[in-house]
């Protein structure tokens with residue numbers, strides 16, 4: 001699995017923790033860090049969120065973890081990229097269902113909301129989940145994709 005990570009300056013420290021954990025995870029083949037590189041970079045969250053989502057939409061990454069102050073701005077930004085499903089996931093159950101129910105490629109964290117140990121625990125669990133395309137959830141997700149495809153025409 002190839003995972004892209006990114007954060008604005010509010011989330012850079014938590015992003016770096018998650019990035020380093022992912023790099024040590026044998027289930028992860030590649031971690032792509034799009035920045036920010038430091039808290040001194042004040043590039044706004046949509047630039048990072050959109051760039052990370054495009055990496056997935058373009059097939060250069062499979063999943064992403066994005067961090068900002070709340071996780072909300074990153075989720076909104078990523079969801080603007082066609083084909084991307086992203087959500088804030090500050091608890092274990094939501095992170096699990098984001099894959100199993102919604103086939104999300106991206107979860108987001110708010111560094112001002114979640115502590116580092118919980119974020120790392122959720123990250124570890126989230127890597128292990130896969131979407132079942134034969135599940136009852138598949139048709140529900142397909143309706144979202146269908147709407148998105150029609151809206152683009």
Ligand SMILES: O=C[C@H](O)[C@H](O)COP(=O)(O)O
Nearest residue numbers: 010068069070071072073074
């Ligand atoms: O959703 C936005 C993020 O939380 C960001 O880090 C902070 O945004 P703000 O400075 O507009 O509150």
